[in-house]
Amino acid sequence: MIAFFKNIFNNKSSHQELRDYSQNYWGVKPKNITWYLQALRHKSLVGTGKYTHSDCNERLELLGDAVLDAVVTEYLFNRLPEASEGELTKIRSRIVSRKTLAGIGMRAELHKYLEAKIGSDDSRDKITGNALEAWLGAIYIDLGYDKVQESILNYLMGEYLDVDAAIENTTDYKSQFIEWAQAQKITFNFQTYAHAENAGFVCDLYIKSEVVASELDRSKKLAEMAAAYSACQTLEIKTNV
Numbered sequence: 001m002i003a004f005f006k007n008i009f010n011n012k013s014s015h016q017e018l019r020d021y022s023q024n025y026w027g028v029k030p031k032n033i034t035w036y037l038q039a040l041r042h043k044s045l046v047g048t049g050k051y052t053h054s055d056c057n058e059r060l061e062l063l064g065d066a067v068l069d070a071v072v073t074e075y076l077f078n079r080l081p082e083a084s085e086g087e088l089t090k091i092r093s094r095i096v097s098r099k100t101l102a103g104i105g106m107r108a109e110l111h112k113y114l115e116a117k118i119g120s121d122d123s124r125d126k127i128t129g130n131a132l133e134a135w136l137g138a139i140y141i142d143l144g145y146d147k148v149q150e151s152i153l154n155y156l157m158g159e160y161l162d163v164d165a166a167i168e169n170t171t172d173y174k175s176q177f178i179e180w181a182q183a184q185k186i187t188f189n190f191q192t193y194a195h196a197e198n199a200g201f202v203c204d205l206y207i208k209s210e211v212v213a214s215e216l217d218r219s220k221k222l223a224e225m226a227a228a229y230s231a232c233q234t235l236e237i238k239t240n241v
Contacts, residue, residue, distance in 0.1 A: 039134035042116035057134035064137030
């Protein structure tokens with residue numbers, strides 16, 4: 001059951017509340033608040049006599065989905081220069097999945113501002129995830145690509161989502177390397193330590209006494225994952241990622 005969470009749609013003081021929310025939670029100062037109000041208006045309101053399809057958030061959702069895909073793809077392309085197209089696609093799919101976006105919308109408290117008809121067939125999670133994409137579409141229309149990119153990177157992926165965990169859970173090369181080494185009865189060792197100069201960690205992956213891979217990343221887990229990936233590539237180990 002979905003209800004009106006906040007009556008922000010016909011009240012100027014409440015419009016200011018939405019502006020404050022946008023700045024505090026997304027780093028955005030709206031120019032045209034109308035786009036953001038529309039982003040929060042669910043299609044279940046069509047037929048109530050108050051709104052048409054063009055007044056609700058489906059068009060903005062489509063736009064926001066495309067913008068989010070572009071920003072996340074560029075981020076992963078630069079972050080993971082050795083990842084294949086298939087690997088990048090899997091990680092991106094995990095980040096922009098409906099479940100992930102619904103969780104982000106809840107953590108960012110976007111759900112508190114939604115307007116939807118009680119008894120809508122869509123679940124609360126689906127409505128929240130769709131509204132998040134529409135919200136990004138509103139930022140893009142109102143302020144342009146650079147601003148929505150900044151908001152996605154600094155807030156969606158910086159504050160509300162553990163990107164490292166999403167990458168690790170999708171590309172678990174360490175487990176695959178360990179499985180291969182154990183099957184081959186090969187002795188190996190991951191030695192991970194803080195880098196002396198850069199902010200991050202180095203992982204040296206040994207087979208017997210020889211270093212077969214050495215990688216630097218911002219966390220121990222990611223450094224170990226990167227070293228395992230390099231070893232898989234060097235040794236031509238088949239992976240299922």
